Structures are given as C-alpha cells and as structure tokens.
Amino acid sequence: MKQLILTVTRACNLRCTYCPTAKDGWPSLSQADAVTAVRLFAREYGGGAIKLFGGEPLLRPHVVRAAMEAARDEPSIRWVYLSTNGLGLNQEWLDYLRSYPKGILTISLDGRPEDHRGERIAVNSAVPDAYDHVMSIKSLLLKTPRVVITQTIAPAKADNADENLKHLLDLGFWRFNFLPGYYIPWSEPQLDSLDRAFAKMSGRIQNRWSQNTKTYIRNLFTWAPTPFFNTGLVVDADRSIHPSNVGLSGALDHLRSDTTVGTLDAPPTPEQLHERSQQVNQLLEATLDPHVLQSTRTVDAKLSAFCRGLYPHWVAYKRRMSAA
Secondary structure, three states, X not given: OXXXXXXXXXXXXXEEOOOOEOOOOOOEOOHHHHHHHHHHHHHHOOOEEEEEEOOOHHHOHHHHHHHHHHHHOOOOEEEEEEEEOOOOOOHHHHHHHHHOOOEEEEEEEOOXXXXXXXXEEEOOOOOOOHHHHHHHOHHHHOOOOOEEEEEEEOHHHHHHHHHHHHHHHHOOOOEEEEEEOOOOOOOHHHHHHHHHHHHXXXXXXXXXXXXXXXXXXXXXXXXXXXXXXXXXXXXXXXXXXXXXXXXHEHHHHHHHHXXXXXXXXXXXXXXXXXXXXOOHHHHHHHHOOHHHHHHHHHHHHHHHHHHHHHHHHHHHHHHHHHHO
C-alpha cells in the first residue's frame, strides 16, 4: 500500500534508550503544511495510508487534528495511523478517535512497568510517568477501536520480552506490533535472548489462537525494503520530501541531503520519488557502522522468521473463526 509518512514534529517529551530520532533544534509542521501534504498525497500520488509520526506527534495536537480532518475528506485515503507514546492521550482525544472511521492508534509500550520505565526517560520532572498515564486511561483505550500496542524490545531487556507480552495481554490489549531495537548494536548473548523470547512469544500467541482468543499481530502484514524505516512519500518536519524517513536517525541525519527529492512547495513526481528510493539501502551500507548494520540485519531476520512461523497458525485461526 502506498504511504504518506508525515513527521509532525521531531520534538519528544521522552528520551528512550533505543530511539535513534534526532529531536532537538528542529521546526515542526504547521496545520497548513499538514493539510497540504495530505492533499498532495491523495490527489497527486493516489492516496493509500497515512502515518503520523514524530518525535511525539501529540505535542502538536492541532497539526495532528488538521491532518486527520483533511484525510477524512479524501476518499483515496483508507487509514490514518497515529503513533504515540501515549502521554498526549486523554478522554477528548479518545472520544475523537472512537468517532473517526479511518483511525488506527498505535501506542508504544515496553511491557511491565519496571521495564517500560527503565528504557523511557522523561525530559524533565514535569513530564508524567508514561506507564502510569497509559494505565490511567486504560479503560478508555480498551473501548477504542483499532488500538495497536507496539511492544518495543531493547537489547538489554530481550530476556523479558515474553513476560512483557504476557503483561500487556493481561491488561486486555490484543493487537500488537513487535519492534526489537534497530540501528543499535546487539551482542551475541542479547541476540540469543531474542531468539528464546521469540520462541516463547510464538508459543503464547499460537496457544491463544488455538483457543480462538482474539489476537492480532500487525507484523504479519507489513513489509518494508529498509528495516524499521518507512518508505513512501515522506514529509519531514522541515517540509522537505524524501522517499524514506531514514534521516530521522541522528546517526543518519547526514543522509538527508542525499535523499531529499523536493519540498511541499516543489514536490517530486511519483517517478522521481521511486527512483530516489532505490538508492536508500546503498546509502545505509556505505554509512553505517558494520556492527550496527549487521545487528540490524540479524534482528530483522529473526523478526521475519518469527512472523513466518506464526503465519500458518494465523491462517488456521482465521479459517476457524470464519466457519464458526
């Protein structure tokens, strides 16, 4: 599916240990920029899905709302994904999302409070505890359609990934996207821990499906030519346009000059965007530290194998549910 990736802002109220995003010293999109990008995507690129990213996009709530309202009116746009750490969510936002027909809310949670808090550091004492805040609105979240939990797996916490999944399931969540740390180094013991965790998680998910218990794993239905990063019409927070959001990473920020293919004022043709997208993986190979690149490829291969192992069980589960 074709995608618009809208980096609403690079700003964030957390500093997660595994997050590569360069956050400081950046502008944010305006409401007018967001509407322009949505209309450009729908009318010149054929539409598809929109992903609202940051930083933390809900630090600019009016920009997010402007993008979502513009997307509501475009028939070629099927889904709007809002990815958030949850701190900006409240009853007003969740009421809005419950009434918004195209919305998919993705909340990043690591699992048990001790593991979640250990990897997510607030920028200052005025920022609430992210885990406690999400728990304070849990009952509302469970009534909100299409809420996906992105369970991030830091290298140091890979041993705990299955217990963290169990914790999130026990809270009542059942839609998941799994995200092991990309573009950071993993040691061999940490990679072994990830193998063991994926095996346990696979067994847990298969057991739920065998009991016809609702469980959805978004990873089974996503693919990207570059691990972790998104490919499509990418509008960064400074209004520049790229074929991939690899430039979000502070370690890869210098690639933005090589991936820039236009601006909101002078957008590229779809053909120009596609041509530039073919260069992204070569740029990564020429730039990244070899150990980081190998870690990323290894982690991605393990996640792919995990998904391949789950897929037949998902198909069997869906067939049973369809026949019931």
